[in-house]
Amino acid sequence: MNIYLIGFRGTGKTSTARLLAELLGRRWIDADALLEERAGMTIREIFAREGETGFRQREAEVLRDLASQDDWIVATGGGVILREENRRLLGQGRVVWLKASADVIWRRLQADTTTTERRPNLTRGGLEEIEELLQSRGPLYETCAQLEVETNQRSPRDVAGLVQAWLADTKGG
Ligand code: S3P
Secondary structure, three states, X not given: OOEEEEOOOOOOXXXXXXXXXXXXXXXXXXXXXXXXXXXXXXXHHHHHHHHHHHHHHHHHHHHHHHHOOOOEEEEOOOOHHHOHHHHHXXXXXXXXXXXXXXXXXXXXXXXXXXXHHHOOOOOOOHHHHHHHHHHXXXXXXXXXXXXXXXXXXXXXXXXXXXXXXXXXXXXXX
Protein backbone atom coordinates (compact mmCIF):
# COMPACT_ATOMS: atom_id res chain seq x y z
CA MET A 1 0.00 0.00 0.00
CA ASN A 2 1.21 3.51 -0.74
CA ILE A 3 1.71 6.01 2.07
CA TYR A 4 0.84 9.59 1.12
CA LEU A 5 2.06 12.65 2.95
CA ILE A 6 -0.32 15.53 2.35
CA GLY A 7 -0.38 19.09 3.66
CA PHE A 8 0.37 22.65 2.73
CA ARG A 9 3.63 23.89 1.25
CA GLY A 10 6.40 23.98 3.83
CA THR A 11 5.03 21.38 6.21
CA GLY A 12 7.98 19.02 5.68
CA LYS A 13 6.43 16.41 3.38
CA THR A 14 9.55 15.78 1.29
CA SER A 15 12.03 15.58 4.19
CA THR A 16 9.64 13.40 6.16
CA ALA A 17 9.01 11.06 3.21
CA ARG A 18 12.77 10.54 2.78
CA LEU A 19 13.32 9.83 6.48
CA LEU A 20 10.26 7.60 6.75
CA ALA A 21 11.52 5.58 3.79
CA GLU A 22 14.82 5.14 5.60
CA LEU A 23 13.06 3.97 8.77
CA LEU A 24 10.80 1.54 6.93
CA GLY A 25 13.32 0.41 4.33
CA ARG A 26 10.95 1.42 1.57
CA ARG A 27 11.15 3.53 -1.58
CA TRP A 28 9.97 7.14 -1.65
CA ILE A 29 9.21 9.75 -4.26
CA ASP A 30 8.42 13.44 -4.45
CA ALA A 31 5.41 13.68 -6.78
CA ASP A 32 6.27 17.27 -7.80
CA ALA A 33 9.85 16.31 -8.69
CA LEU A 34 8.50 13.47 -10.84
CA LEU A 35 6.04 15.86 -12.47
CA GLU A 36 8.83 18.33 -13.29
CA GLU A 37 11.04 15.58 -14.64
CA ARG A 38 8.26 14.31 -16.92
CA ALA A 39 7.34 17.79 -18.11
CA GLY A 40 10.96 18.86 -18.60
CA MET A 41 9.93 22.15 -16.98
CA THR A 42 9.94 23.60 -13.50
CA ILE A 43 6.60 24.15 -11.80
CA ARG A 44 7.03 27.89 -12.30
CA GLU A 45 7.44 27.32 -16.06
CA ILE A 46 4.39 25.05 -16.19
CA PHE A 47 2.29 27.68 -14.40
CA ALA A 48 3.57 30.36 -16.79
CA ARG A 49 2.83 28.33 -19.94
CA GLU A 50 -0.20 26.26 -19.01
CA GLY A 51 -1.63 28.04 -16.01
CA GLU A 52 -2.67 26.34 -12.80
CA THR A 53 -5.16 24.21 -14.79
CA GLY A 54 -2.34 22.63 -16.82
CA PHE A 55 -0.37 22.00 -13.68
CA ARG A 56 -3.34 20.34 -11.92
CA GLN A 57 -3.87 18.13 -14.95
CA ARG A 58 -0.26 16.97 -14.81
CA GLU A 59 -0.47 16.52 -11.06
CA ALA A 60 -3.53 14.26 -11.43
CA GLU A 61 -1.74 12.17 -14.07
CA VAL A 62 1.28 11.64 -11.83
CA LEU A 63 -0.93 10.63 -8.92
CA ARG A 64 -2.92 8.22 -11.09
CA ASP A 65 0.33 6.63 -12.14
CA LEU A 66 1.73 6.31 -8.61
CA ALA A 67 -1.59 5.04 -7.26
CA SER A 68 -1.48 2.21 -9.79
CA GLN A 69 1.81 1.09 -8.24
CA ASP A 70 2.52 -0.23 -4.78
CA ASP A 71 4.66 0.44 -1.73
CA TRP A 72 5.64 4.01 -2.47
CA ILE A 73 5.99 6.65 0.19
CA VAL A 74 4.79 9.73 -1.68
CA ALA A 75 5.41 13.37 -0.81
CA THR A 76 2.51 15.07 -2.60
CA GLY A 77 2.16 18.69 -3.72
CA GLY A 78 0.15 20.91 -1.37
CA GLY A 79 -2.80 21.22 -3.74
CA VAL A 80 -3.27 17.53 -4.55
CA ILE A 81 -6.39 17.40 -2.39
CA LEU A 82 -8.23 19.92 -4.60
CA ARG A 83 -9.51 17.35 -7.11
CA GLU A 84 -12.12 14.84 -6.16
CA GLU A 85 -10.47 12.13 -8.24
CA ASN A 86 -7.19 12.70 -6.39
CA ARG A 87 -8.87 12.48 -3.00
CA ARG A 88 -10.38 9.15 -4.02
CA LEU A 89 -7.00 7.80 -5.13
CA LEU A 90 -5.31 8.98 -1.93
CA GLY A 91 -7.95 7.09 0.03
CA GLN A 92 -6.73 3.82 -1.45
CA GLY A 93 -3.54 4.22 0.58
CA ARG A 94 -2.50 5.46 4.02
CA VAL A 95 -2.78 9.22 4.30
CA VAL A 96 -0.90 11.42 6.76
CA TRP A 97 -1.61 15.16 7.01
CA LEU A 98 1.33 17.30 8.07
CA LYS A 99 0.15 20.56 9.59
CA ALA A 100 1.78 23.84 10.53
CA SER A 101 0.61 27.34 11.32
CA ALA A 102 0.69 30.08 8.69
CA ASP A 103 3.57 32.04 10.24
CA VAL A 104 5.76 28.93 10.57
CA ILE A 105 5.00 27.98 6.95
CA TRP A 106 5.79 31.50 5.81
CA ARG A 107 9.19 31.42 7.55
CA ARG A 108 10.02 27.98 6.16
CA LEU A 109 9.11 28.95 2.59
CA GLN A 110 11.24 32.05 2.75
CA ALA A 111 14.18 29.96 3.95
CA ASP A 112 13.76 27.34 1.20
CA THR A 113 15.88 28.11 -1.86
CA THR A 114 13.63 26.01 -4.13
CA THR A 115 10.54 28.11 -3.34
CA THR A 116 10.83 30.46 -6.32
CA GLU A 117 10.97 27.66 -8.91
CA ARG A 118 8.56 25.29 -7.25
CA ARG A 119 5.98 27.49 -5.61
CA PRO A 120 4.54 30.15 -7.88
CA ASN A 121 1.89 32.36 -6.28
CA LEU A 122 -1.56 30.79 -6.28
CA THR A 123 -3.46 33.92 -5.35
CA ARG A 124 -1.85 37.12 -4.14
CA GLY A 125 1.18 35.48 -2.51
CA GLY A 126 2.75 36.10 0.88
CA LEU A 127 1.43 35.33 4.31
CA GLU A 128 -2.05 36.38 3.28
CA GLU A 129 -2.21 33.68 0.61
CA ILE A 130 -1.06 31.06 3.09
CA GLU A 131 -3.73 32.05 5.61
CA GLU A 132 -6.44 32.10 2.97
CA LEU A 133 -5.52 28.72 1.47
CA LEU A 134 -5.03 27.02 4.83
CA GLN A 135 -8.57 28.03 5.61
CA SER A 136 -10.13 26.93 2.33
CA ARG A 137 -8.15 23.71 2.02
CA GLY A 138 -8.37 22.69 5.67
CA PRO A 139 -11.60 20.69 5.27
CA LEU A 140 -10.19 18.89 2.21
CA TYR A 141 -6.99 17.85 3.99
CA GLU A 142 -9.14 16.77 6.89
CA THR A 143 -11.44 14.52 4.85
CA CYS A 144 -8.42 12.72 3.40
CA ALA A 145 -6.34 12.42 6.57
CA GLN A 146 -6.13 9.19 8.53
CA LEU A 147 -3.46 10.70 10.79
CA GLU A 148 -2.74 14.37 11.52
CA VAL A 149 0.69 15.45 12.72
CA GLU A 150 1.48 18.95 13.97
CA THR A 151 4.93 19.93 12.68
CA ASN A 152 5.42 23.43 14.14
CA GLN A 153 7.81 22.26 16.83
CA ARG A 154 8.84 18.91 15.37
CA SER A 155 11.74 18.01 13.13
CA PRO A 156 11.05 15.83 10.07
CA ARG A 157 12.88 13.04 11.92
CA ASP A 158 10.46 13.24 14.84
CA VAL A 159 7.50 13.39 12.47
CA ALA A 160 8.76 10.33 10.57
CA GLY A 161 9.10 8.50 13.91
CA LEU A 162 5.50 9.30 14.82
CA VAL A 163 4.24 8.11 11.46
CA GLN A 164 6.26 4.91 11.80
CA ALA A 165 4.74 4.25 15.22
CA TRP A 166 1.23 4.90 13.88
CA LEU A 167 1.79 2.51 10.98
CA ALA A 168 2.99 -0.17 13.37
CA ASP A 169 -0.03 0.39 15.65
CA THR A 170 -2.46 0.22 12.77
CA LYS A 171 -0.56 -2.64 11.13
CA GLY A 172 -0.16 -0.67 7.93
CA GLY A 173 3.63 -0.62 7.78
C1 S3P B 1 1.24 23.74 -4.54
C2 S3P B 1 2.25 23.23 -3.78
C3 S3P B 1 3.57 22.87 -4.34
C4 S3P B 1 3.47 22.57 -5.83
C5 S3P B 1 2.79 23.70 -6.54
C6 S3P B 1 1.35 23.93 -6.02
C7 S3P B 1 -0.05 24.10 -3.89
O1 S3P B 1 4.08 21.71 -3.67
O2 S3P B 1 2.76 21.39 -6.06
O3 S3P B 1 3.55 24.86 -6.37
O4 S3P B 1 -1.05 24.27 -4.59
O5 S3P B 1 -0.07 24.19 -2.64
P1 S3P B 1 4.71 21.70 -2.17
O6 S3P B 1 3.56 21.47 -1.24
O7 S3P B 1 5.64 20.54 -2.22
O8 S3P B 1 5.39 23.00 -1.96
